[in-house]
Amino acid sequence: MADDLTRALERRTLRTRQVAIATAAAVLAVAARHASRDLEVTAVAAVAAVVTFAVALVVAHRDVRVRSIDPSAVASPRRVRVVARSLEHLARLAERGSREPRQTRPPRSVLELAPEAAEIRELASLLRAHPHPSTDVLLACDRFVLHSWNAALTGYDHELLRREIGRVRFVLTN
Numbered sequence: 542m543a544d545d546l547t548r549a550l551e552r553r554t555l556r557t558r559q560v561a562i563a564t565a566a567a568v569l570a571v572a573a574r575h576a577s578r579d580l581e582v583t584a585v586a587a588v589a590a591v592v593t594f595a596v597a598l599v600v601a602h603r604d605v606r607v608r609s610i611d612p613s614a615v616a617s618p619r620r621v622r623v624v625a626r627s628l629e630h631l632a633r634l635a636e637r638g639s640r641e642p643r644q645t646r647p648p649r650s651v652l653e654l655a656p657e658a659a660e661i662r663e664l665a666s667l668l669r670a671h672p673h674p675s676t677d678v679l680l681a682c683d684r685f686v687l688h689s690w691n692a693a694l695t696g697y698d699h700e701l702l703r704r705e706i707g708r709v710r711f712v713l714t715n
Contacts, residue, residue, distance in 0.1 A: 558597065562593060562594065562597035563597065566591070566593040615673045615674070615675060616674050616675060616679045620679060621668060621671075621679065622669075624679050624682045624683060624686075625668045625669050626665075627683070627686050628661055628662070628665035628668065628682060629661075629662060629665045631651065631654070631661055631689055631690075632658040632659075632661035632662045632665070634647045635647075635651055635652060635653075635658045635661065636655050636658045638652050638655075639652055639655075648690060648691075648692070649693070650689055650692030650697065651689055651690060653699045654689060654702060657702075657703060661706065663710075664685075664706065664709055664710060664713065667713040667714065668682060678712050678713060681708065681709050681712045681713075682709055682713075684705075685702075685706065685708075685709050688701075688702060688705060
């Protein structure tokens with residue numbers, strides 16, 4: 542989450558710089574046009590505006606850092622806690638969700654996981670006990686939680702979700 546926020550702020554800052562430089566170039570071209578009716582002065586101002594904008598693009602691309610997700614990288618302890626809590630929350634809702642009021646009841650796909658609630662809690666404990674979980678392990682757990690909530694949209698049924706529990710367990714134990 543922090544990386545996403547950092548990247549969003551970098552993009553926002555980058556776009557703000559580009560807009561400011563492009564606006565300054567346009568103002569320069571318009572001011573030159575109004576300051577002198579001479580065609581040569583206007584042409585020079587237009588060329589200066591284009592060069593300024595090109596420099597802004599070059600500077601902007603130089604400032605952007607290339608990032609990629611390394612699946613073998615070790616996940617942060619905070620992220621591990623968050624994902625483990627998500628798994629426990631899913632298990633709790635699977636068991637108790639049918640007693641919730643209709644407006645706050647989880648989707649049917651979550652309720653159907655009630656028999657597997659103990660296995661989901663086991664996944665959370667395996668995740669917490671893992672010495673150095675990688676980001677791909679967390680992605681597998683996140684994907685399972687996402688598929689559980691959105692099974693109607695993604696076409697997952699109860700049997701596919703049970704298989705997904707097995708896949709996640711395999712990733713956690715290997």
